[in-house]
Amino acid sequence: MKNINPTQTKSWKKLNDHFKEIGKLQMKDLFQKNENRGAEFSIQWEDFYLDYSKNRITGETKDLLLDLARECKLDEAISSYFGGDVINQTEGRPVLHTALRTKEDKNVTVEGENVLPEVQEVKAKIKTFSNEVIDGSRKGYTGKKFTDVVNIGIGGSDLGPVMVTESLQFYQNHLKVHYVSNVDGDHVHQAIQDLNPETTLFVIVSKSFTTQETLSNSITIRSWFLKTAPEEAVSKHFVAVSSNVEKVEEFGIASENIFPMWDWVGGRFSLWSAVGLSISLSVGYSNFEAMLQGAEKMDTHFRKTDFSENIPVQLALISIWYNNFFKAESEAVIPYSQYLHRLPAYLQQAIMESNGKSVDRNGDKVDYQTGTIIWGEPGTNSQHAFFQLIHQGTKLIPADFIGFKHSLFQDKDHHDKLMANYFAQTEALLQGKSEEEVRSELEGKSMHAEDVKTLLPFKVFEGNKPTNSILIEKLTPESLGKLVAMYEHKIFVQGVIWNIFSYDQWGVELGKQLASKILAEIENNSVENHDSSTKNLLKFFLK
Numbered sequence: 356m357k358n359i360n361p362t363q364t365k366s367w368k369k370l371n372d373h374f375k376e377i378g379k380l381q382m383k384d385l386f387q388k389n390e391n392r393g394a395e396f397s398i399q400w401e402d403f404y405l406d407y408s409k410n411r412i413t414g415e416t417k418d419l420l421l422d423l424a425r426e427c428k429l430d431e432a433i434s435s436y437f438g439g440d441v442i443n444q445t446e447g448r449p450v451l452h453t454a455l456r457t458k459e460d461k462n463v464t465v466e467g468e469n470v471l472p473e474v475q476e477v478k479a480k481i482k483t484f485s486n487e488v489i490d491g492s493r494k495g496y497t498g499k500k501f502t503d504v505v506n507i508g509i510g511g512s513d514l515g516p517v518m519v520t521e522s523l524q525f526y527q528n529h530l531k532v533h534y535v536s537n538v539d540g541d542h543v544h545q546a547i548q549d550l551n552p553e554t555t556l557f558v559i560v561s562k563s564f565t566t567q568e569t570l571s572n573s574i575t576i577r578s579w580f581l582k583t584a585p586e587e588a589v590s591k592h593f594v595a596v597s598s599n600v601e602k603v604e605e606f607g608i609a610s611e612n613i614f615p616m617w618d619w620v621g622g623r624f625s626l627w628s629a630v631g632l633s634i635s636l637s638v639g640y641s642n643f644e645a646m647l648q649g650a651e652k653m654d655t656h657f658r659k660t661d662f663s664e665n666i667p668v669q670l671a672l673i674s675i676w677y678n679n680f681f682k683a684e685s686e687a688v689i690p691y692s693q694y695l696h697r698l699p700a701y702l703q704q705a706i707m708e709s710n711g712k713s714v715d716r717n718g719d720k721v722d723y724q725t726g727t728i729i730w731g732e733p734g735t736n737s738q739h740a741f742f743q744l745i746h747q748g749t750k751l752i753p754a755d756f757i758g759f760k761h762s763l764f765q766d767k768d769h770h771d772k773l774m775a776n777y778f779a780q781t782e783a784l785l786q787g788k789s790e791e792e793v794r795s796e797l798e799g800k801s802m803h804a805e806d807v808k809t810l811l812p813f814k815v816f817e818g819n820k821p822t823n824s825i826l827i828e829k830l831t832p833e834s835l836g837k838l839v840a841m842y843e844h845k846i847f848v849q850g851v852i853w854n855i856f857s858y859d860q861w862g863v864e865l866g867k868q869l870a871s872k873i874l875a876e877i878e879n880n881s882v883e884n885h886d887s888s889t890k891n892l893l894k895f896f897l898k
């Protein structure tokens with residue numbers, strides 16, 4: 356990938372000038388001037404409708420942002436990404452989670468070898484295994500069918516599967532899937548206390564198989580299991596997903612119970628691999644496959660569609676516009692579906708672990724903003740929580756509103772109410788409420804003139820708050836696959852333009868190293884040399 360400092364491009368400079376001219380423009384004026392704005396700034400693709408007209412952009416902004424993408428050689432970068440080039444340079448790996456959803460008849464090569472046959476082999480193994488557990492032909496050590504599955508993993512080995520399992524609850528079978536991630540013992544003990552070891556399957560997921568949390572939880576669970584079960588039962592109840600087969604075998608898991616993954620699949624993009632085994636167990640292999648197919652469709656859209664009509668590209672560019680020119684620090688993701696309640700948490704890892712970098716591809720410190728802070732909660736709950744700040748606070752918080760035309764239980768009354776809120780919020784954020792409107796509303800309530808004056812400033816909404824509306828036909832495994840892949844590609848585009856490496860995560864290492872040093876001190880009850888704050892805290896803890 357080309358090493359281009361975005362701020363040195365012609366388009367960046369033009370965007371700077373353009374920002375000075377239109378930074379304060381009122382979106383509602385743009386809507387008034389152009390009746391067609393909604394249609395002009397929207398993309399309809401398959402069952403997705405993206406409306407990005409409620410943004411502080413004009414046609415010129417869009418053109419300049421597209422120029423920026425071209426100047427940063429986004430097209431070449433996309434070819435390198437899908438073509439298996441070593442774009443994760445600091446770890447010397449290609450980034451090929453997209454290969455996991457590529458059609459069988461294609462070729463994806465890593466170090467000269469087509470990796471797709473191996474991918475298909477693992478998929479076949481996931482399919483057979485899930486089918487057998489679901490239909491009850493694969494049984495526990497006492498001959499009983501499995502009723503529960505515990506996924507033991509953290510980060511990408513937890514957030515993706517848990518987000519999808521929650522999102523696709525409607526499609527779930529009889530298996531109850533539980534997730535244990537935190538090294539907090541209360542998490543694991545709480546999760547297993549009511550489980551029956553005879554009917555529970557444990558899926559240990561760790562790409563590296565060296566992660567403290569996952570190994571500790573696995574050891575704890577295995578000891579709990581062995582309190583009632585014989586040693587030979589382990590092979591019937593424990594399986595692992597990892598790229599570190601040696602370590603898994605050392606842990607005592609038989610090789611036939613290992614679902615391999617590859618170093619060219621990053622942890623936070625791994626739900627499409629065997630890391631998604633718990634998904635397949637929960638909703639069945641065909642739904643898992645449908646999710647992959649949805650993602651593949653988004654991959655094709657992203658690769659083949661002109662940037663001006665390209666959903667991930669447009670979302671990425673708009674986000675750069677706010678991040679780098681308006682200096683917005685964060686973005687909210689608001690799904691109007693309770694099923695998607697873990698999507699913001701999942702995206703926090705995907706986006707912030709990828710683009711939370713302050714060094715460019717040369718190794719030089721960047722002098723511009725990179726990764727945005729991501730947060731969010733489902734609507735309408737979030738309306739009753741943090742929306743006050745989005746509407747009337749001092750910060751600019753661009754937000755993605757994700758909604759569905761149809762609900763799954765088809766309760767029209769509820770869904771109409773939910774979606775009325777979805778539409779109303781983006782309209783309210785756009786329009787705001789002017790002094791005149793507030794005044795006439797208060798006067799209409801025959802309020803005393805003095806009271807109107809006092810109350811007025813508190814009731815004014817500035818409006819002009821940007822949102823993207825992503826309206827999807829229905830929440831299905833396929834549409835979820837498209838949605839997740841859409842954000843994956845948005846991450847990629849932003850990394851290319853910011854000229855950073857999106858696929859490593861060195862920033863998580865220091866804390867891990869210090870924790871292991873401090874653990875030894877805690878275990879030996881001896882506090883070593885630390886800053887006085889850490890020292891006092893440790894002493895207080897050990898007292």
Ligand SMILES: O=P(O)(O)OC[C@H]1O[C@](O)(CO)[C@@H](O)[C@@H]1O
Nearest residue numbers: 510511512561562563566622863
């Ligand atoms: O799957 P593993 O190797 O246990 O790693 C878990 C997570 O830890 C990280 O490496 C960093 O915290 C994530 O990127 C990853 O998803």
